[in-house]
Amino acid sequence: MSTYTPPTTAAVGTARPRVEGRAKVTGRARYSADEPVPGLAHGAVVLSTVTRGRILDLDVAAVQDLPGVLGVIDHRNAPQLNPQAGHFFGPDGGLFLLQNDVIPHAGRPVALVVAQTPEQARAAAEALRVLYEAQPHDTGFSLAHPAGRTASALFDGPVEIGDVDAELAASAVQVTGRYGTPEEHCSAMEPHSATAWWEGERLQAIDSNQGPYQIAVTLAALFNLPPERVRIRVEHVGGGFGSKGMCGPQLILAVMAATMFERPVRVTLTREQVFLATAHRPATDQVIRIGADADGRLRAIDHEAAFEVSPLADYIEACTELTKTLYAAPAIRTRLTAVPLDILPPYSMRAPGTAPGSFALESAMDELAERLELDPLELRLRNEPVVGPVTGLPFSSRNLVACLRLGARRFGWADRDHRPRLRREGALLVGTGLAATSFSAGAFPSTASITAEPDGTFTVVVAAADLGTGARTALAAIAADALEVGVEQIRLRISDSDLGPAWSAGGSRGTASWAWAITEAAARMRGPGRPATVTVDTSALLGELPSMERHAYSAVFAEVTADPATGEVRVRRLLGVFAVGRVVNPLMARSQVVGGMIGGLSMALHEEGVRDPVSGRHVNPDFAGYHIAAHADVPGIEAEFVPDHEPGLPMGIKGVGEIGNVGTAAAIANAVWHATGVRHRQLPIRLDRVLEG
Numbered sequence: 147m148s149t150y151t152p153p154t155t156a157a158v159g160t161a162r163p164r165v166e167g168r169a170k171v172t173g174r175a176r177y178s179a180d181e182p183v184p185g186l187a188h189g190a191v192v193l194s195t196v197t198r199g200r201i202l203d204l205d206v207a208a209v210q211d212l213p214g215v216l217g218v219i220d221h222r223n224a225p226q227l228n229p230q231a232g233h234f235f236g237p238d239g240g241l242f243l244l245q246n247d248v249i250p251h252a253g254r255p256v257a258l259v260v261a262q263t264p265e266q267a268r269a270a271a272e273a274l275r276v277l278y279e280a281q282p283h284d285t286g287f288s289l290a291h292p293a294g295r296t297a298s299a300l301f302d303g304p305v306e307i308g309d310v311d312a313e314l315a316a317s318a319v320q321v322t323g324r325y326g327t328p329e330e331h332c333s334a335m336e337p338h339s340a341t342a343w344w345e346g347e348r349l350q351a352i353d354s355n356q357g358p359y360q361i362a363v364t365l366a367a368l369f370n371l372p373p374e375r376v377r378i379r380v381e382h383v384g385g386g387f388g389s390k391g392m393c394g395p396q397l398i399l400a401v402m403a404a405t406m407f408e409r410p411v412r413v414t415l416t417r418e419q420v421f422l423a424t425a426h427r428p429a430t431d432q433v434i435r436i437g438a439d440a441d442g443r444l445r446a447i448d449h450e451a452a453f454e455v456s457p458l459a460d461y462i463e464a465c466t467e468l469t470k471t472l473y474a475a476p477a478i479r480t481r482l483t484a485v486p487l488d489i490l491p492p493y494s495m496r497a498p499g500t501a502p503g504s505f506a507l508e509s510a511m512d513e514l515a516e517r518l519e520l521d522p523l524e525l526r527l528r529n530e531p532v533v534g535p536v537t538g539l540p541f542s543s544r545n546l547v548a549c550l551r552l553g554a555r556r557f558g559w560a561d562r563d564h565r566p567r568l569r570r571e572g573a574l575l576v577g578t579g580l581a582a583t584s585f586s587a588g589a590f591p592s593t594a595s596i597t598a599e600p601d602g603t604f605t606v607v608v609a610a611a612d613l614g615t616g617a618r619t620a621l622a623a624i625a626a627d628a629l630e631v632g633v634e635q636i637r638l639r640i641s642d643s644d645l646g647p648a649w650s651a652g653g654s655r656g657t658a659s660w661a662w663a664i665t666e667a668a669a670r671m672r673g674p675g676r677p678a679t680v681t682v683d684t685s686a687l688l689g690e691l692p693s694m695e696r697h698a699y700s701a702v703f704a705e706v707t708a709d710p711a712t713g714e715v716r717v718r719r720l721l722g723v724f725a726v727g728r729v730v731n732p733l734m735a736r737s738q739v740v741g742g743m744i745g746g747l748s749m750a751l752h753e754e755g756v757r758d759p760v761s762g763r764h765v766n767p768d769f770a771g772y773h774i775a776a777h778a779d780v781p782g783i784e785a786e787f788v789p790d791h792e793p794g795l796p797m798g799i800k801g802v803g804e805i806g807n808v809g810t811a812a813a814i815a816n817a818v819w820h821a822t823g824v825r826h827r828q829l830p831i832r833l834d835r836v837l838e839g
């Protein structure tokens with residue numbers, strides 16, 4: 147019997163607190179290391195202390211008899227893995243753990259010690275002596291590194307339109323800047339943890355990750371299993387920021403141990419191990435040249451960028467992507483170079499590519515405004531493109547100008563004297579800065595099922611992951627509106643690879659991708675015959691979208707103080723104005739973009755993975771040495787949304803995952819220049835660098 151009830155109000159667009167909020171604040175929500183599993187043993191990881199070399203020996207006999215120890219897995223007894231396993235960048239040697247005696251980077255897992263309790267495993271892991279033959283390593287990164295090669299054309303391939311050199315030569319004003327960003331670490335609050343066990347022929351795992359389906363596929367390939375024999379679940383995830391998009395070492399090692407010891411095994415990384423063995427943003431080294439006419443119209447942008455990579459795995463830090471779409475110019479040239487070094491394979495982190503690329507581009511634009519003695523806001527408005535500057539494709543919707551204008555009004559930009567080092571408050575120098583930015587939008591195929599239950603509710607099933615973003619709450623609202631029922635009639639199931647293929651919580655495409663499948667399933671459920679259960683796989687619908695440039699946009703405004711005596715920079719005001727398509731839930735969208743801006747503030751002022759050039763090791767792999775913005779660093783942050791709609795994507799959604807992170811670092815760096823008169827082209831803007839300036 148159908149008990150269809152039309153919704154009294156549309157759920158999409160309404161602010162609602164997250165559905166699991168009470169469970170989280172009362173401590174009832176279970177994260178992956180919290181799930182009780184009977185008969186559990188615990189694995190502790192041992193990481194390489196040399197940066198390149200070979201393992202000569204592991205003194206397993208010396209720890210074998212320590213209290214509680216069940217055994218040690220190393221390259222001599224580990225199950226064989228399939229070297230072809232990988233992800234969308236291709237085969238990933240970073241996953242190929244404990245397969246040989248080769249040490250390709252510091253922090254490489256070399257053993258797993260399995261014991262009855264976590265404490266026993268940890269004590270034995272710390273006691274395990276590993277003898278290495280150290281070999282010379284290279285961790286010295288720069289754009290000019292001779293091993294650099296053009297990054298593969300998977301995305302952000304080189305482009306050239308117009309005659310860049312001729313346009314630069316003909317420009318009234320030209321600026322050239324070299325910008326650098328350091329290695330940065332995702333630093334999710336919850337350390338990576340996995341628990342694995344066998345149920346007959348089926349491998350079961352609970353793992354802290356961003357996409358249970360995709361990771362199950364990778365894991366199956368790695369262990370030479372058909373995908374249907376692997377199930378991965380994850381109820382709650384304490385943040386990912388990219389580092390949980392990969393099949394993590396915790397999961398691979400837990401599966402090895404569960405297989406060898408024939409019982410459930412949990413592997414939880416320590417904070418240091420999260421830094422050294424999961425994922426990080428590679429350092430970048432970027433040179434930008436911009437030429438413009440005297441009135442500020444751009445004639446040429448030349449952006450050459452390099453990033454570090456590991457020879458083990460392909461990865462692309464797409465630094466130059468933004469330069470192809472943000473501003474109109476008759477000549478644009480980009481080149482992206484990957485420099486292979488003896489480092490942990492880099493991977494996606496908080497707006498990969500775009501965050502460091504935007505720091506370079508938007509700093510260079512500010513330098514151009516300075517040289518032109520032009521308002522940096524006006525410079526952006528004069529170079530707004532009508533179509534994609536490189537592709538010539540139309541924009542699906544482009545509301546950057548609305549973001550800039552509203553932001554300028556709200557922030558009080560009109561009164562700004564654009565000359566630097568003019569405002570003082572007591573001993574402090576005060577300055578303001580802005581940056582414009584965009585982040586690509588889109589949707590990837592997923593599967594969703596909807597079942598009409600006899601009690602009038604609908605069970606909606608999609609293998610999404612909720613990293614703390616509010617994905618559950620957003621999807622329930624989307625399903626309710628698509629089915630034209632109230633949200634209380636939606637029973638949502640996510641976080642389980644058995645629910646079918648689905649895109650991960652990544653690339654700012656989770657909500658749009660999952661919503662695509664849910665809305666298609668809902669449309670069929672309400673269509674002819676009113677079936678009781680519908681399953682839709684949107685990969686069958688691929689290719690229906692017309693070719694367009696699809697991006698979210700934002701304008702970020704910052705006010706900083708700089709203390710000339712101590713070099714301390716503090717952000718006093720931060721405002722972001724966003725065009726992100728339809729806002730599914732204003733409360734959580736705000737939380738997403740404010741969180742992103744805090745990440746950008748942290749990138750601007752604090753975050754830096756410091757590598758010792760002699761040992762090749764990180765010297766600050768913990769929260770004592772690796773600074774991330776804390777409460778005291780973060781001012782009241784304002785976020786606003788302009789009306790926006792993405793015509794080609796379900797419900798008009800563009801995504802709010804990463805756009806908040808982009809632009810903020812440049813806005814702050816530009817404000818620091820305005821305060822002090824000194825450009826900071828290398829992040830983070832540390833006290834010592836400010837003092838030297």
Ligand code: MOS
Binds near residue numbers: 391495
């Ligand atoms: Mo993300 S850095 O797309 O998980």
